Structure formats: C-alpha cells, structure tokens
Amino acid sequence: KQEVTQIPAALSVPEGENLVLNCSFTDSAIYNLQWFRQDPGKGLTSLLLIQSSQREQTSGRLNASLDKSSGRSTLYIAASQPGDSATYLCAVRLGTSGSRLTFGEGTQLTVNP
Amino acid sequence: GAVVSQHPSWVICKSGTSVKIECRSLDFQATTMFWYRQFPKQSLMLMATSNEGSKATYEQGVEKDKFLINHASLTLSTLTVTSAHPEDSSFYICSVLGTGSNYGYTFGSGTRLTVV
Numbered sequence: 001k002q003e004v005t006q007i008p009a010a011l012s013v014p015e016g017e018n019l020v021l022n023c024s025f026t027d028s029a030i031y032n033l034q035w036f037r038q039d040p041g042k043g044l045t046s047l048l049l050i051q052s053s054q055r056e057q058t059s060g061r062l063n064a065s066l067d068k069s070s071g072r073s074t075l076y077i078a079a080s081q082p083g084d085s086a087t088y089l090c091a092v093r094l095g096t097s098g099s100r101l102t103f104g105e106g107t108q109l110t111v112n113p
Numbered sequence: 114g115a116v117v118s119q120h121p122s123w124v125i126c127k128s129g130t131s132v133k134i135e136c137r138s139l140d141f142q143a144t145t146m147f148w149y150r151q152f153p154k155q156s157l158m159l160m161a162t163s164n165e166g167s168k169a170t171y172e173q174g175v176e177k178d179k180f181l182i183n184h185a186s187l188t189l190s191t192l193t194v195t196s197a198h199p200e201d202s203s204f205y206i207c208s209v210l211g212t213g214s215n216y217g218y219t220f221g222s223g224t225r226l227t228v229v
Contacts, residue, residue: 041225043221045220046217105155105156
C-alpha cells in the first residue's frame with residue numbers, strides 16, 4: 001500500500017526566504033506526482049505535475065524535483081511571499097488511466113510579512 | 114488543464130434530510146470522476162470513483178447506500194448524502210482526471226456540509 005509522508009507538518013518563515021517542502025512515498029512505481037496548494041475552506045489548485053520519467057518541473061518561483069528511486073520529491077519556493085501562505089499537498093499516482101491519488105498529510109506554510 | 118465546477122460551495126441541512134452535491138467538468142468529457150472527503154486539519158480521503166454509465170466504486174468503509182453517486186453524463190457526477198447526520202459534516206471535494214500531455218487531476222472548489 002502506497003504511503004505518502006510530508007515533512008514538516010507546519011512551517012513559518014519570514015517573507016523573502018527560500019524554502020523546501022519534502023514529500024516521501026513508499027512505493028517507487030509511480031506514474032506521476034502532483035503538488036497542490038489548498039487555501040482554507042477551498043479546493044485544491046494544481047501547482048506542478050512531474051511524470052515518472054522526469055526529474056523536475058518549474059513554474060515561476062516554484063520548482064519541484066522527483067527522485068523516484070529513493071521515493072522523494074521536494075517543492076522549492078523561492079523568495080516566499082505572504083500570499084504563499086497555504087497548505088501544500090503532495091499526491092502520487094500509481095498505474096495508468098483511472099488510478100487513484102494518494103495524498104500526504106500536507107505542510108501548512110505561513111509566510112510572515 | 115481541466116475546468117471543474119462544484120456546487121454548492123456550502124450547505125447547511127437538518128439532520129435526517131438529504132443533500133445533493135454536483136460536480137461538472139466544463140471543458141471536456143470525463144468518464145471518471147473522484148469524490149473525496151476532508152476533515153479539519155486532515156488530508157483528503159478518497160470516498161469513491163464515479164464511472165460514467167456504471168456503478169461507482171466505493172472505498173473500503175464508505176457506505177454506498179449513504180453516499181449515493183450518479184454519473185449519468187460525461188460532464189456531471191452527483192454525490193447525494195442521504196439521511197444526513199452531524200457526523201457527516203465535512204468538506205467534500207470532487208476531482209477529474211485530465212487528458213493530454215498534462216494528464217493530472219483537477220479539483221473542484223469543494224462543498225462545506227454542515228448538518229445540524
């Protein structure tokens with residue numbers, strides 16, 4: 001059974017800092033991995049999707065890496081802003097079409113002005 | 114990516130009544146949709162996989178007679194919480210698996226259900 005763990009559970013940083021969120025998974029036979037952002041009381045917004053054959057993806061100040069063999073992914077946020085405050089969820093997908101997502105517990109990020 | 118619309122965004126109902134939540138895929142035909150439940154400060158828990166034109170597949174421990182799922186068209190799936198009780202109060206979110214090169218999941222905005 002796939003298990004996904006995110007560290008840390010919560011993180012508070014001053015504005016402008018670069019930070020790294022960690023995600024680990026137990027079954028390396030993933031199809032892809034997706035990072036999401038969730039604001040309080042809202043749905044999930046997809047940030048980055050990394051296919052199993054890829055090593056990293058970048059979007060603006062966000063960079064996600066994937067090391068499938070070691071079962072790890074990191075989300076790097078550069079020059080953090082108060083608007084980045086949210087819960088960040090990592091989810092992995094096994095298999096092909098129609099396969100379920102397995103979520104981590106999330107990292108609650110607070111960026112202080 | 115896909116565009117998913119979920120309604121209502123919040124609902125308050127009396128204990129014993131039923132509530133229907135809609136999930137619509139606005140820009141492509143979704144043969145499969147997923148329903149999740151999220152308790153405060155917790156991550157998402159998959160409840161069921163909704164398949165167009167056939168019965169939904171429920172996760173272990175989810176009562177199919179309580180959480181009725183209908184996926185009658187390629188753009189609409191509904192979740193009906195029947196005979197709701199306060200313990201059913203939660204945040205319900207649907208998602209759609211996209212197609213093409215971005216082959217990822219898109220989520221609805223969620224529905225906050227409060228049963229009083």
